[in-house]
Amino acid sequence: MAEAGAGALLQVDLGAIVANWRLLCTRHRSGAVAGVVKANAYGLGAARVAQALLAAGCRHFFTATLDEALALRPHLRRESEGGAMLAVLSGLTPGTEALYRAQGLVPVLGAAEEIALWRKFARESGEAQPAILHVDTGMARLGLTPTEVAGLAGDPTQLAGIALRYVMTHLVAAEIAADPMNQRQRQRFAAACAALPAAARSFANSSGIFLGADFASDLARPGAALYGINPTPDAANPMRRTVRLIARVQQVRTIPAGTPVGYNATWTAARESRIATVALGYADGWHRSRAGTTLAFFDGRAVPLVGRISMDLTTFDVTEHPAIIPGTWLELLGKGRDPDAVAAASGSNGYEVLTSLAPRIQRQYLDQ
Ligand SMILES: *Cc1c(COP(=O)(O)O)cnc(C)c1O
Numbered sequence: 001m002a003e004a005g006a007g008a009l010l011q012v013d014l015g016a017i018v019a020n021w022r023l024l025c026t027r028h029r030s031g032a033v034a035g036v037v038k039a040n041a042y043g044l045g046a047a048r049v050a051q052a053l054l055a056a057g058c059r060h061f062f063t064a065t066l067d068e069a070l071a072l073r074p075h076l077r078r079e080s081e082g083g084a085m086l087a088v089l090s091g092l093t094p095g096t097e098a099l100y101r102a103q104g105l106v107p108v109l110g111a112a113e114e115i116a117l118w119r120k121f122a123r124e125s126g127e128a129q130p131a132i133l134h135v136d137t138g139m140a141r142l143g144l145t146p147t148e149v150a151g152l153a154g155d156p157t158q159l160a161g162i163a164l165r166y167v168m169t170h171l172v173a174a175e176i177a178a179d180p181m182n183q184r185q186r187q188r189f190a191a192a193c194a195a196l197p198a199a200a201r202s203f204a205n206s207s208g209i210f211l212g213a214d215f216a217s218d219l220a221r222p223g224a225a226l227y228g229i230n231p232t233p234d235a236a237n238p239m240r241r242t243v244r245l246i247a248r249v250q251q252v253r254t255i256p257a258g259t260p261v262g263y264n265a266t267w268t269a270a271r272e273s274r275i276a277t278v279a280l281g282y283a284d285g286w287h288r289s290r291a292g293t294t295l296a297f298f299d300g301r302a303v304p305l306v307g308r309i310s311m312d313l314t315t316f317d318v319t320e321h322p323a324i325i326p327g328t329w330l331e332l333l334g335k336g337r338d339p340d341a342v343a344a345a346s347g348s349n350g351y352e353v354l355t356s357l358a359p360r361i362q363r364q365y366l367d368q
Helices: 012-025 037-042 046-057 066-075 097-103 113-125 146-154 180-195 337-346 352-357
Strands: 009-012 061-065 085-088 106-109 131-134 163-169 243-255 273-278 295-299 301-306 314-317 329-332 362-364
Touching: 009 012, 009 329, 012 066, 012 362, 037 046, 037 066, 046 066, 061 066, 061 352, 066 097, 097 113, 097 146, 106 113, 106 163, 113 131, 113 146, 113 163, 131 180, 146 180, 329 337, 337 352
Parallel strands: 009 362, 061 085, 085 106, 106 131, 131 163
Antiparallel strands: 009 243, 243 273, 243 329, 273 314, 295 301, 295 329, 301 314
């Protein structure tokens, strides 16, 4: 069995991810819907996710870093070969220009210096080079400042040799529909696009798609919703669940009342108890801070974690669950608790719960 050597398995439903992409397409009829596959597709596996989305018709992908794009490129055909655009969100670093061109990658340019680098490279290579222009409308993180946009508007030759694929911006608080920041960013983006040379636009992330027609564009860039995270946290989750995380029970022992369990003896059995030791710990990305809030599920019933979470192991009180024996798999993410629920219980967000899942957890894929 492939899982014999694994302590924990992440079962990824590629069909559900594709269904989520299709749902987002029906909500964004103004233009295309990309797949954001940064951070290894939010922990689920960028190559498999991108291939499934490509097969479904997705033609635009984004990673955060150049390294992520280089790792994905061999698994994703180029646009010129009937594949997809692959763009890098984090900006152009000096010295990487030739790699972008050789690998057919599109840089997202978010500073005057980056534009200057790409313009120089286009001139020296003697051919137009594709790029996405990132305008900052409220994040103050990446993206052209208002001063830089004004500079470009006044001197469009700064874009000489650059084939603008899209002008994009990124929403700060799209998951809160009533946040006034959304409308402010919409106005700033419209003003920036009006000042810049005409180009297709890319606006909404997952939650932005659900803000309505004002936030529609030529290309939406969802990540989280593809993977089942609720893009509308104040309403029911319209997305399908995509992951199940299960971990193996290594041992079960019965301890007398008064026996402490785990590092620093933070929990002591009040009665005779059956304790299951499970092969999942903080080195798997199940953070130590979740000790007080973790529930596992077995046969649809909750099983409480007791004691500390250690690097490779956790302990659960299974006194009420006589069917749990060594070799049983307990569910940490799934029907019982999704990543958003784990996050809500532990002061995080679903993005962090998924992207924390370590490479040591074996990924298994359910095909469409
Ligand atoms: C991560 C990211 C996205 C995707 O955001 P989600 O909230 O996961 O949909 C889109 N655009 C940019 C610039 C990003 O950094």
